Amino acid sequence: MAPTPLAQPSQAVSRRRWLGLLASPYPRRRLLLLHWLIACVVYVGTAVLLVAGVDQGWMRFGALLGWSSFVTVVLLSGYGAIRSGWSERFADPALTQWQLSMGVIAVNWGYVICGPMRTAALFPLMVVFVFAAYGLRFRQIGWLTLFTVLCLASAVAIRQWLPAWIDSAQPPSPLQVDLYNLSMIAVVLPAFALVTARLSALRKKLRDQRAQLADALAAVERLAVSDELTGLPNRRAMLETLATNTRHARRGLLPVTIAMLDLDHFKRINDTLGHAAGDAVLVGFAELVRQLLREGDVLGRWGGEEFLLVLPGATAAQAQQVLWRVQAAVRDQLLAGQPVTFSVGVAAHRGSESAETLLSRADAALYEAKHAGRDCVAIASGESQVAADPI
Numbered sequence: 354m355a356p357t358p359l360a361q362p363s364q365a366v367s368r369r370r371w372l373g374l375l376a377s378p379y380p381r382r383r384l385l386l387l388h389w390l391i392a393c394v395v396y397v398g399t400a401v402l403l404v405a406g407v408d409q410g411w412m413r414f415g416a417l418l419g420w421s422s423f424v425t426v427v428l429l430s431g432y433g434a435i436r437s438g439w440s441e442r443f444a445d446p447a448l449t450q451w452q453l454s455m456g457v458i459a460v461n462w463g464y465v466i467c468g469p470m471r472t473a474a475l476f477p478l479m480v481v482f483v484f485a486a487y488g489l490r491f492r493q494i495g496w497l498t499l500f501t502v503l504c505l506a507s508a509v510a511i512r513q514w515l516p517a518w519i520d521s522a523q524p525p526s527p528l529q530v531d532l533y534n535l536s537m538i539a540v541v542l543p544a545f546a547l548v549t550a551r552l553s554a555l556r557k558k559l560r561d562q563r564a565q566l567a568d569a570l571a572a573v574e575r576l577a578v579s580d581e582l583t584g585l586p587n588r589r590a591m592l593e594t595l596a597t598n599t600r601h602a603r604r605g606l607l608p609v610t611i612a613m614l615d616l617d618h619f620k621r622i623n624d625t626l627g628h629a630a631g632d633a634v635l636v637g638f639a640e641l642v643r644q645l646l647r648e649g650d651v652l653g654r655w656g657g658e659e660f661l662l663v664l665p666g667a668t669a670a671q672a673q674q675v676l677w678r679v680q681a682a683v684r685d686q687l688l689a690g691q692p693v694t695f696s697v698g699v700a701a702h703r704g705s706e707s708a709e710t711l712l713s714r715a716d717a718a719l720y721e722a723k724h725a726g727r728d729c730v731a732i733a734s735g736e737s738q739v740a741a742d743p744i
């Protein structure tokens with residue numbers, strides 16, 4: 354019976370589900386499993402050639418079975434360690450050093466058992482050293498090279514002096530061929546490893562530069578929204594905070610009240626003690642006020658000796674209480690050795706007014722507070738009147 358049109362997509366979905374299960378939902382693990390898959394293809398390709406070798410009578414089936422069992426165990430343990438996330442406890446979750454060492458052993462094992470094809474059996478070493486560029490450091494690549502040459506020397510020794518271990522279908526071959534192969538590998542591999550190590554170093558440099566760039570970008574982003582002297586949000590950041598809060602207030606989500614704070618007679622501090630002392634007062638003031646506010650209130654430097662405070666969810670009266678408390682605390686403390694006071698203009702957001710209108714009402718209230726003698730809180734017209742801390 355012909356398949357129904359619906360059968361095709363459902364098969365595709367179930368195939369995708371199986372592939373999804375075999376791979377991993379985590380992108381990093383998926384990438385590592387892709388590398389694992391490439392290794393699989395190389396191993397399977399080699400196994401196919403070894404089967405052909407058995408077919409030609411160059412090696413025995415038992416030897417192929419031993420090699421295949423070793424490779425299967427290596428591949429399955431590598432897959433399990435990566436897929437389960439177990440390998441993530443190590444600095445290199447790809448387990449590159451282990452996987453490549455196993456690859457070197459598999460290649461040399463193949464060299465021992467596959468008779469006249471043994472020179473070809475060395476070719477997968479190229480894959481091993483290309484992978485080394487991805488996951489190994491300079492020194493590790495050096496060790497891997499030494500390990501490979503020693504493994505091949507052992508393979509040659511086993512072939513020549515322990516033929517009983519080989520289960521070979523062929524009579525022992527002349528030593529000269531094996532020594533020739535060993536010498537070739539000992540000459541070529543270090544040069545190959547050097548290029549691989551250079552590639553690996555370049556990749557590391559690229560990674561480091563990318564990390565530095567990300568740090569620099571984060572610093573630029575931080576500087577773009579914070580005031581260099583006090584570390585508070587700067588005028589640009591406060592405009593955004595204000596825009597967000599007035600938008601919420603207009604939609605009826607959360608009322609907002611703002612306050613403009615201005616240090617009194619700050620010019621005198623600068624003129625008598627110098628600009629550095631003035632800076633220290635600004636830093637001390639910012640730090641002290643910030644500590645006295647509740648979480649959610651946002652204090653920013655508006656410019657010069659002027660600060661903007663946004664109090665989401667507060668009414669003008671509540672803001673006034675908060676600011677009286679802050680004024681009392683500032684009055685009680687010397688900032689950079691100086692007694693300091695400040696005046697405040699408060700405005701609560703009304704109806705559908707814009708951030709600009711709200712700001713200009715707070716500014717006008719601040720002007721009133723200055724005119725009323727300073728060190729007091731004035732509330733924007735229509736809401737209340739100028740008042741000093743009653744305590």
Ligand SMILES: Nc1nc2c(ncn2[C@@H]2O[C@H](COP(=O)(O)OP(=O)(O)OP(=O)(O)O)[C@@H](O)[C@H]2O)c(=O)[nH]1
Nearest residue numbers: 615616617618619620621623628629631632657658
């Ligand atoms: N040290 C220092 N001084 C600053 C900074 N920004 C602005 N100023 C100074 O702050 C002073 C503000 O002076 P005015 O606008 O006359 O205000 P004021 O002396 O505080 O007087 P009132 O606000 O009327 O109480 C000026 O002398 C500015 O140079 C800064 O970042 N550091």
